[in-house]
Amino acid sequence: MTKTPAARRGRPRTFDRDAALRRAMNVFWQHGFDGASMTQLVDAMQINSPSIYAAFGSKEDLFREAVELYVASDGGSTMRALTNDGDVRDALRSMLAETILTFTRHDEPRGCLIVLGARHLGPVGDPVRAFLRDQRERIRILLAERLLKAKQKGELAPEADEKALATCVMTFLNGISIETVDGTSQPTLLAAAELFVDRLLPR
Amino acid sequence: MTKTPAARRGRPRTFDRDAALRRAMNVFWQHGFDGASMTQLVDAMQINSPSIYAAFGSKEDLFREAVELYVASDGGSTMRALTNDGDVRDALRSMLAETILTFTRHDEPRGCLIVLGARHLGPVGDPVRAFLRDQRERIRILLAERLLKAKQKGELAPEADEKALATCVMTFLNGISIETVDGTSQPTLLAAAELFVDRLLPR
DNA sequence: ACCTATATGTATCACCCGGCACATATTGGG
DNA sequence: CCCAATATGTGCCGGGTGATACATATAGGT
Structure with missing residues (x-):
């Protein structure tokens, strides 16, 4: 074979x-x-x-x-950064940083093909729309799993709600695409991402 | 006249x-x-x-x-919630809650007309694209002003970076549109928004 | 009553879309 | 050498796009 x-x-x-x-x-x-x-x-x-x-x-x-x-190339760096086994905060930080770097690397295109690729969507059952949503769902699941693992390792408070945290990060992640399309500068976004993680997961 | x-x-x-x-x-x-x-x-x-x-x-x-x-109607509730003069956290909380409620009120349309209305944008100088970006910029400015005021009133630590905070919140806000389009449930998003604000602005 | 001004409905414009028919060109297999 | 198979370029298809020409209808001004 x-x-x-x-x-x-x-x-x-x-x-x-x-x-x-x-x-x-x-x-x-x-x-x-x-x-x-x-x-x-x-x-x-x-x-x-x-x-x-x-x-x-x-x-x-x-x-x-x-x-x-x-x-497999540009867009995957976001997910790849998630799979490193260090501290969650470092993982999240590097994921966000990697994402921002990727999305602001060129003048065009900016932002995420997966997040923005199906806007002005067809009917609710549109296969392209469903396909892209599934891609995003995969990231959300990976994120929740990573956070759960961190909680079990004691990196997060035992009462932490990893599902809510995952949605929170997902949302921020989605928002970054819109921000970059709007032309918000890389340093501004990096500072915001650092702040976001520091506050969301206090040590 | x-x-x-x-x-x-x-x-x-x-x-x-x-x-x-x-x-x-x-x-x-x-x-x-x-x-x-x-x-x-x-x-x-x-x-x-x-x-x-x-x-x-x-x-x-x-x-x-x-x-x-x-x-002037649906979409304005986001900005209107910002102008209340209570505690910043309450203001932000109500703004995010109001936004989420507005964006999930109907089955369709969901999300923000301003955030999503010009996707698959024309050329860089496209007037529709520029027009929508200006609308979003107005919100960002309002947000930064509100945070600065809060700092001056002592509601935020004096070393708080209201510009970074504003970008952070803006990003989260933009992300909510994508989330709602994807069908994330209202309770899930409300929980994430509450968590987001609690952590971003610890008391 | 007549003129002017605005609104409406039909029918259509030129253009661009995604997709393909068809003839031609170029390869390997026998 | 000839056939089968794949690739290429020309030209075009039916359909949908935003926008309008034109004739008709209905109002106020004088």
């Missing part, structure tokens, strides 16, 4: 699929799913639209792949 | 302009600026599109009026 090269027949593709996907990710990150037009994608990816459909399926499929790439 | 009724000539309009605007506000609140189509607006306002353009100018003008109405 190893992945054999499979001896592909037919004309080989003349563009770099990974590079094209990365360019698509940046377009989606900057404009959101609905805001990114096929014309913009065609321009950025430097492929004609039939090649996009042949290689990725549809605009929605392309978006899903772009989100996966985002989680 | 009083506002005379001005003896209008011509056929009088047969619909209630204020009621139509309110319906438009709800459409924008629910779908955002770009997400709200003229077809949806025509259906909700129960006017044909030429009447909309005659009465309001353009889709963008209509949106601006809708935001003004929003600030």
Whole structure:
């Protein structure tokens, strides 16, 4: 069951699929799913639209792949910072710092593809909307688990409500996306994040 | 210079302009600026599109009026709660509570028209985008002023950094919009908000 | 009564959207 | 060499977008 090269027949593709996907990710990150037009994608990816459909399926499929790439690269640093086993405060601090750094690294795109990627959402059952909400839910669960573990290790007061704390941090996290889109400076946000953690989890 | 009724000539309009605007506000609140189509607006306002353009100018003008109405009604409760002169903690608590109540009052729309209304933004100089950011900036300024006043009254430690506190609260506030859109329950958010304020401003 | 001014409804504009049909080009397998 | 398979580029589809032209209806001013 190893992945054999499979001896592909037919004309080989003349563009770099990974590079094209990365360019698509940046377009989606900057404009959101609905805001990114096929014309913009065609321009950025430097492929004609039939090649996009042949290689990725549809605009929605392309978006899903772009989100996966985002989680595996830029966007994933938020969650990755959570998995370090040091003091919770350090973990949270580094998570927030990492998030802010990632979201303010370029002029555009800023903020979080996952948080902002489906705004002006379709119907309530919209698959893109549900998909992104699930992504966010994963982060919330990770967060709650991490806080529970900290409580069991005695890093938090035994009466601490890790569920409320998780929502609190989640909310702050979501708010950061809006802040960065608005252009709030990196130092300002870092100071606010430090303050937030210091107060929320007093030693 | 009083506002005379001005003896209008011509056929009088047969619909209630204020009621139509309110319906438009709800459409924008629910779908955002770009997400709200003229077809949806025509259906909700129960006017044909030429009447909309005659009465309001353009889709963008209509949106601006809708935001003004929003600030004067539903959305304004956030800012209004800030102006009470009691203890800061009470003020912040009531502001957050009021915000959450407003944003979760209906099944739809949820969240903040101002925070979410311009997602999948146009070019950087987009007037709609700038307009909404200015609205948010007004809230931030009000918040910083309120915190400074509290410090001067001795309600906060003299070394408190009201600018960082303001950003902190602003961020949390922005995050609430995303949370509510995601369907987080009202009690969960209220608990998180209470915790947030208790910790951020310890007595 | 007639003119002017405003409102309304129909029908439509030019444009852009996501997506695809089709012919052509380029590869490996036999 | 020819066939099957895949990739590419041109051109276009039906549908939805924001916005309007035009004819008609209804009011006040004189």
